[in-house]
Amino acid sequence: MTVALPQRLTLEEFLTLPYIEESPAWEFVQGEATQKPMPGGKHSRIQSRLVGVINNAVDSPYEALTELRCTVGGRSIVPDIAVLEQSRIPIDENGEIISTGVSVAPDWIIEILSPQQSQMKVTRKILHSLRYGGQLGWLIDPEERVVLVYRLDRLPEEWTDDAILPSLPALDLALTAEQLFGWLQINHR
Numbered sequence: 001m002t003v004a005l006p007q008r009l010t011l012e013e014f015l016t017l018p019y020i021e022e023s024p025a026w027e028f029v030q031g032e033a034t035q036k037p038m039p040g041g042k043h044s045r046i047q048s049r050l051v052g053v054i055n056n057a058v059d060s061p062y063e064a065l066t067e068l069r070c071t072v073g074g075r076s077i078v079p080d081i082a083v084l085e086q087s088r089i090p091i092d093e094n095g096e097i098i099s100t101g102v103s104v105a106p107d108w109i110i111e112i113l114s115p116q117q118s119q120m121k122v123t124r125k126i127l128h129s130l131r132y133g134g135q136l137g138w139l140i141d142p143e144e145r146v147v148l149v150y151r152l153d154r155l156p157e158e159w160t161d162d163a164i165l166p167s168l169p170a171l172d173l174a175l176t177a178e179q180l181f182g183w184l185q186i187n188h189r
């Protein structure tokens with residue numbers, strides 16, 4: 001949904017709006033505030049399983065966080081999953097993660113396409129993240145069963161089947177698209 005505004009918002013004005021942290025979260029791109037679509041079952045299942053796999057990787061210097069506001073380069077986006085090197089996660093005076101989001105692009109941005117979501121808008125979020133310091137982006141399409149992988153040094157790549165998906169350096173993640181989409185299966189007994 002797009003908010004009807006009498007004039008263009010600035011990023012600073014957007015960040016003071018009381019509703020931006022409602023669920024689903026609001027994002028700010030080029031003067032426009034839009035609310036993310038409500039995720040469905042496939043989106044939620046992939047998101048929760050993928051965060052678990054990333055955060056349980058042995059000796060990983062990274063942490064996967066869901067729905068973390070990332071404000072950088074004049075935009076304020078909320079990736080489905082933002083993976084940050086732990087040393088880049090801002091903390092408060094108590095040593096706890098700050099509650100307001102981060103002012104950096106995630107090292108790895110992961111977006112899971114929802115049926116009513118614009119693939120172009122999601123792709124633009126990934127590209128923006130890469131332009132402002134991100135290393136890797138995934139666009140997961142549960143309906144097409146494909147993962148598009150974005151990196152700075154090459155064209156986007158299409159990943160399906162049993163090839164190991166690329167991840168961040170120092171992250172031992174041996175995950176295939178086939179395994180990722182296998183998480184969608186529910187075995188009722």
